[in-house]
Amino acid sequence: MGVDSTLVEALRRELGSDGVLDRRSQRVPYECDGLAFARQVPELVLLPRDTQQTAAAMRLLHEARVAIVPRGAGTGLSGGATPVEGGVTIGTGRMRSVLHIDALNRWARVQAGVVNADLGHACESHGLFYAPDPSSQKACTVGGNVGENSGGPHCFRYGNTSQHVLGLVIVTPQGEILDLSEPQVDPQGLDLVGLFTGSEGMLGIATEITVRLLPVPEVVETWVALFRSLDAACDATSDLIAARAEPSAIEILDKLTIEAVEQSVLRAGYPQDAEAVMLLELEGSEASVQANAAVIEPLLAVRGAFGLRRARASADRARLWAGRKGAYGAMGRIAPDLYVCDAVVPRRHLRALVRRTTEICSGKGLRIANVFHAGDGNLHPNISYDRRNPEELRRVLEAGDEMMRACIEAGGSLSGEHGIGLEKLSAMPWMFSSEDLAVMCRVREAWDPECRMNPGKLLPIRACMETRMRAPGAT
Amino acid sequence: MDNHSLVDYAKSLDCVHCGLCLNSCPTYRITGRESSSPRGRIHLMRSVAEGAIEPDDDFAEEMDFCLLCRNCESVCPSGVRYGAMMEHTRGALEERRQRPWTARLARSIGFGILRDRMALRVTARLARLAEGTGLARLVGAPALPRHAERVLLPTHMPAEGGELARVAMLEGCVMPELLGHVQRATAQVLQRAGCTVQISPMHVCCGSLHAHNGEVKAACELARATIEAYERLTDERGNPLPLIINSAGCGSHIKEFEHLFADDETMAVRARALSGRSFDLSQFLAREPFRSRLMQRLNPKASHQGPYAWDDPCHLCHGQGVRREPRELLQAAVGDGLVPLADPESCCGSAGIYSLLRPRDSQAVLQPRIEALRASGARTLVTSNPGCQMQWEAGIRTAQLDVSVSHLAEVLERASR
Numbered sequence: 001m002g003v004d005s006t007l008v009e010a011l012r013r014e015l016g017s018d019g020v021l022d023r024r025s026q027r028v029p030y031e032c033d034g035l036a037f038a039r040q041v042p043e044l045v046l047l048p049r050d051t052q053q054t055a056a057a058m059r060l061l062h063e064a065r066v067a068i069v070p071r072g073a074g075t076g077l078s079g080g081a082t083p084v085e086g087g088v089t090i091g092t093g094r095m096r097s098v099l100h101i102d103a104l105n106r107w108a109r110v111q112a113g114v115v116n117a118d119l120g121h122a123c124e125s126h127g128l129f130y131a132p133d134p135s136s137q138k139a140c141t142v143g144g145n146v147g148e149n150s151g152g153p154h155c156f157r158y159g160n161t162s163q164h165v166l167g168l169v170i171v172t173p174q175g176e177i178l179d180l181s182e183p184q185v186d187p188q189g190l191d192l193v194g195l196f197t198g199s200e201g202m203l204g205i206a207t208e209i210t211v212r213l214l215p216v217p218e219v220v221e222t223w224v225a226l227f228r229s230l231d232a233a234c235d236a237t238s239d240l241i242a243a244r245a246e247p248s249a250i251e252i253l254d255k256l257t258i259e260a261v262e263q264s265v266l267r268a269g270y271p272q273d274a275e276a277v278m279l280l281e282l283e284g285s286e287a288s289v290q291a292n293a294a295v296i297e298p299l300l301a302v303r304g305a306f307g308l309r310r311a312r313a314s315a316d317r318a319r320l321w322a323g324r325k326g327a328y329g330a331m332g333r334i335a336p337d338l339y340v341c342d343a344v345v346p347r348r349h350l351r352a353l354v355r356r357t358t359e360i361c362s363g364k365g366l367r368i369a370n371v372f373h374a375g376d377g378n379l380h381p382n383i384s385y386d387r388r389n390p391e392e393l394r395r396v397l398e399a400g401d402e403m404m405r406a407c408i409e410a411g412g413s414l415s416g417e418h419g420i421g422l423e424k425l426s427a428m429p430w431m432f433s434s435e436d437l438a439v440m441c442r443v444r445e446a447w448d449p450e451c452r453m454n455p456g457k458l459l460p461i462r463a464c465m466e467t468r469m470r471a472p473g474a475t
Numbered sequence: 476m477d478n479h480s481l482v483d484y485a486k487s488l489d490c491v492h493c494g495l496c497l498n499s500c501p502t503y504r505i506t507g508r509e510s511s512s513p514r515g516r517i518h519l520m521r522s523v524a525e526g527a528i529e530p531d532d533d534f535a536e537e538m539d540f541c542l543l544c545r546n547c548e549s550v551c552p553s554g555v556r557y558g559a560m561m562e563h564t565r566g567a568l569e570e571r572r573q574r575p576w577t578a579r580l581a582r583s584i585g586f587g588i589l590r591d592r593m594a595l596r597v598t599a600r601l602a603r604l605a606e607g608t609g610l611a612r613l614v615g616a617p618a619l620p621r622h623a624e625r626v627l628l629p630t631h632m633p634a635e636g637g638e639l640a641r642v643a644m645l646e647g648c649v650m651p652e653l654l655g656h657v658q659r660a661t662a663q664v665l666q667r668a669g670c671t672v673q674i675s676p677m678h679v680c681c682g683s684l685h686a687h688n689g690e691v692k693a694a695c696e697l698a699r700a701t702i703e704a705y706e707r708l709t710d711e712r713g714n715p716l717p718l719i720i721n722s723a724g725c726g727s728h729i730k731e732f733e734h735l736f737a738d739d740e741t742m743a744v745r746a747r748a749l750s751g752r753s754f755d756l757s758q759f760l761a762r763e764p765f766r767s768r769l770m771q772r773l774n775p776k777a778s779h780q781g782p783y784a785w786d787d788p789c790h791l792c793h794g795q796g797v798r799r800e801p802r803e804l805l806q807a808a809v810g811d812g813l814v815p816l817a818d819p820e821s822c823c824g825s826a827g828i829y830s831l832l833r834p835r836d837s838q839a840v841l842q843p844r845i846e847a848l849r850a851s852g853a854r855t856l857v858t859s860n861p862g863c864q865m866q867w868e869a870g871i872r873t874a875q876l877d878v879s880v881s882h883l884a885e886v887l888e889r890a891s892r
Contacts, residue, residue: 018506025533026508028522029515036492047507074509075494093507113507115498138550139497264552332491332553386488 002086003043007064011046014056019094021045030071030089034136035079036337037387038422042069042083047094050111051169051177051207054090058205059175061088067452068173070201072113072144075136077340078421080148080200084455090205092143098122099208106213107166107183112143112206119211128213131158134417135325146206149198151417153324154281156375157248158214160417162197167210170196170203173448183210195443200419201454203447217283221293222317223247225305226274230254230370233276234351236303237374241347245295250375251279251324257371257382260330261323268323271307278305278374279324327371328382334367335384339396343404345412347377353410357381360402364395378416379407405430420458428460482524483563489555490517496547496557501822501840502540510537513547513557520564535568540836542829543687544789544822558794559734562686569689585828586690589648589680590697599625599652624655632662632672639669639764643708643716645725647861648680654861660888661721661756667772667891668765673716678704683728684827686735698732702745718749721756721884723860724827727794729753755791756884757859761800772891773807780879781812783886784853786844786867787820788860801883805857808890816856817847825866841870849876859883 011020021027022044031039043066048054061068067087074081074091083089092113099109103126110119116137119130133152134140140150146168151160158164166183170192180193187193196203227233233252240250253261258270258277270277280296282289293310300308311317323330331338345353354370361368361383369382381403385396404414404427414424414431428437441459445451496513497503503512510519516537522528538561545558574582588594603619619625628646642665650658662672682690682697708716720726730753732746760769785805791797798820806813824830824840848856848871856871856878858864867880 021508021510023533025519025528025531025537026510028528029509029512029518031518032492034492034494045509073494073497075497091507091509093503093509096504096507118498136493136495138499139494261552264554265549266552326495326552329491329493329495329552332489332493332555336488336491338491 002064003066003088007060007066008044010060011044011057014060015046015048015053019047019049019053021047030074030083030091033071033074033079033081034077034340035082035421035423037393038079038082040083040085042089043086044088046088046090048090049094051171054171054205054207055175055177057090057175058171058173062174062452065450065452067455068205069454070143070147070205072141072147073115073136073139075140076144076148076419076421077342078148078415078419078423080419080421080454080457081144082422082457087455092141092207095143095207101126101213103128105183106215107210108213109167109181109208109210110142111208112141112146114142116140116142116145123213126213127216129216130164130211131155131214132161132164135328137325142209142211143206146197146209147199147201148417148419151373151376151378153249153251153279153373155417156250156373157246162194164212165193165197165209166212168193168196168206169208170206172204173450173453178204181208181210198419200421200458202444202458204453218285219289219312220281220283220317221289222311222320223278223280223282223296224270224307224309224320225278225280225300226271226307227276227278228274228304228306230276230354231351232303232305233278234354234374236278236300236305237350238347239299239303240296241375243295243299245292245299247280247282247292247296247375249279249281250373252370252372252374253277253279253324253327254370256334256367256369257327257331260333260369261327263333264326264330266322266326266330268320270323274307279320324371331369331382331384334369335386337385337387339383339385339400340418341379341381341383341400341403342416342418343379343407343412343414344416345377345379345407345410349410349412350374350377353379353407353412356406357403360406361399364399366392366395366399373416376416377412401427422457425457425460428458478526478530479524481530481564481567482520483560484521484524486556486560487517487521487524489553490514491553492518493552495550495552499546499550499821501542501544501546501824502836504843505836505839511540513555516541517555517557517560520560530568535572538564538568540833542789542822542824542826542840544826545793546789546821549793549820559731562691565687565689566691569691582690586685586688586693589684590693592679595648595652595679596625619653620655625652626655627651628658628662628674630674630676632666634669634671635666636768637669638671639768641671641673641710641716642759643705643718644672644674645681645718645720645722645729646674646678647722647725650722650861654864654882657721657861657864657882657884660882661719661884664756664760664769664884664887664891665719668760668769670765672719673708675704675708677707681725681729683724686728687827691735695735698735698746699742701729702732702742702749705749706745715748715752717759718753719756719759720753721859721882723755723788723791723794724862726753726755727790730795755795755797755800755859757801757804758795758797760804760887769887769891770807773887774890774892775808775810775812780854781809782814782851782853783809783812783855783857784814784816784848784851785819786816786823786856786858786863788858788863789820789822789826791859792820801859804887805883808886814851814853816851816853818844823863823866823870825860825862827862830862830866837866838870841866845870845874845876848878849874854878855886856880857883857886
C-alpha cells in the first residue's frame, strides 16, 4: 500500500490530470508552509475542485492507507501544513468560489479555498464584513482559518474564527461527506462544527464553510499613537482594558518592526524616532466613537503618548494598517528567515513578559522584533535568523521554548491564533496533563482511528500511543 | 555550467516565505498551484541553487509560465526583486537550452527584426500583404494598419503656444508599425503641453522583450545603443533631453537598465543618468508647467465615448510605481465619465510576446479581466502599453463587447484639440 502508480491513475480519473501533481518540481514548493525550517516533500499533491472530488480522493487514500495533510494557502506559522513522509497533501487552491451570500440573514457560504480578503470584498457591496482578519488575510484561506481557528487584530472585539463559523461541509478521513452547512446559531445535539474548528486538519477536511457576516459599523476610526518606550505602550494597553474603554483592536509594534516596515512597500508613515507604535481602532455609531475617544485619549496621554493621528477615510486607514499586516514579511529585510512565536499572557503581565522575551533572545544573541495583538495579550516575538545556519536555528528554537515556558508560568497559554502544529507539539505536555492529552486523542480517534489525518501534529505521539494501549481490544 | 549560476541566489534569500504574493499572481489564480506562484517559483529557484532539484524541463516550464507582470513585487513586504531574479534565470536557462533549429531560427529572426528599422518595415509590409490572403488570421498575428498609418514621426516637432521645454520621445520598434496613431497622438499632446519633441533617427528598440525572454546578450547591446542614442539628443547647453516613453513595458525596462551593467561601472553610471531623466508620458505631463498648459486646453466634452475605465499596465503600476498620474490626467480629460474597473492592477495576459508564445495561458489570464470590463459598464477602455492595447482589443472582439480601446495619449489628444 501507499502511493503507487495504480493509486495515481485512480486519482487522475477522479480529479483530472491538473488536479494531481506528481512531478517533483511541482511537489517541492509544497514542502513547507510559513514555518520554513520544517520540510518534507509530499509524495503527491492533490487539488480537488469541490466537495465531491475531495471525497472521491479521500476514499481512495483511505483504501490505500495513505496519510493526508490538508493545506490552504500555506501561510500558517506553526507547520500545520508541513507534509508528512509518504503522505499526500490536499490543497484547496482550486476551491475558490463564494457560493452564496444571504445578506438579509447575514451569512455566506464559501468553498474552503476562498481567500479571507476576497470574502471581505464579496460582501462589501452588501454593507457586511467578515470579522476575523489574520495579518495574512490577503493570501490565507477561510478553510485554513477554520483549521487553525485563526485570529487577527479585530478578534480582540469579535473573537477568533470559531465565533464566526455557522456551518461546515466536512469530508471525513474515510471519504464520507458530512453536511453540517445549515447556518446554526445554536447547534442541535453535539456541536460538531465547534469541535472541528481549530482541529488543525486532524478530523477531516472542511470543503465548504458557512460564516457569520456582520454589518459594517457606521464609523470606523484608526488611531496611531507613539510611545517613548515599549513599557509605556504595554502599560497603556492595561490601562485601557482596566478602564473598560475598549477599542475593537489594540496592536503594538516595536522599533525594529517600525524600521522594517518603513523600508518596505507598505510604508505607513510610522515615525522612526518612536520606540513603540500603538494602533487602535474605534468603531460604532458616531456618538459612541466620540464618547470612546474622549475616554481613550487621556488614558494614552498619561502614559506619554505623542504624535496621535486619527484616520477615517478607508484609504488612509488601510495605509496605517498595511504596515501592521505586512510586518512579518517586512522582516525579510533583516534576515532570510523569520520565526514568529505565538503565545498568550494575562494582560496584566504584558509589560513583564514582553521584557522577558527580549531578555531571552538577547541572552542568546538573537535579534527580536515585537509586534503583537496587545489587546488580547497575544505576543508575537519575531526572531530573525538564517535557516542555513543550524547552530543559530537551534538557539532560535531554544529561545522559543523558553519564551513559551515563561508565558505558561505567568498563567498564559501556548497559542493565540497560529495553532500548535509541529512547532509547539513538544510544549503540549507543559500545558496539559497526560489525561488531558489522552482525552483529546480519543476524540481524534473517534474520527480517524488510523490517525492518518495530519499525523504528528498538535497531539504528541506518545500520548496517543498511551490511549491506544489502554483502549479495549488494542494490540 | 553549475546549477547555482542559474539563480540569483542572494536575491532569493530576501523571501521569507510569507505567501502574501500568492493571490496577486495571475498564474496562481488560474491554476491554484504553489509551483506557479511567485513564492513557489522562488522556492524552486532556491532549490535548484541548493541542489535539491534539477533544472529540468518542468522547472523551465514554470519559469516560462510566469508573465513577469511583477504584481507580486507591489505586494511583497520583504521587497523581493522578483522580476530581476526571473530575468536572470530565464537568461541562464536560454544559454543552455537545446532548442530545435527551427525554434532557434524563429527566435533569432523574431528578436532580430525588432532591432532593425528596415526589417520591421519590410516585415510589416509583408504581413499587410499576407493579411489579404487570410494567412495572418490563421497564425493569430495582430491586424496591421494600412501603409499610410505606418509613417514614421518627423525628427523635430515644435511646441505649440511657446516652448516650455525640449524633450526626446521614444518612437520604438513595433509601435510605429502597429500603433502609429498612438505615436502621433503622443507627440501632439506633448507639443500642446509646450514641448518641442525630438525623435532619435538612429534608435529602434530598447530590448525589453529580449531581456524578458532570456536574450540577455542582445538586451545588453540594445541597452547600450539606447543610452548612446539619447545621450546625443541634447539641448543648446549640451544637456541630454528628458526621454518621454508611452509604452509602459519599455519605460519600466529603460528605468532599470542599470541592472544589465552590473560588471561595467561606466555604463552603469550612464544607465542611471538615462533612468533619471526617463518618464512615462503621464508622469511627465503631470508635472508643472506642462500640466497647466495641457489643462487649459482640455475639454472633457470633446473626447471619445464614455464611460471610461482605466487599466493600469503592469509595467506602469508594478514596474514603475506610477498610479496616480494617469488617473488624474484621464479624469481631467473625460470629466465624470470615469468608472472603476475591478482589479485594475492585475495582468491582462499580454505580457510582451507572452500572448504569442502561450496563447492559451494568455487567454485564461485575460478572461477575468474581460468579465471585469463587462461589469464596469465602460464603453472605452484606456491603457498605455501597446501589448495591453492589442490584447484587450482582441479579447473584446472575441467577447463581442461594444467597447473600444484607447491609449491615454489618444484620449488626451482628442480632448485637447
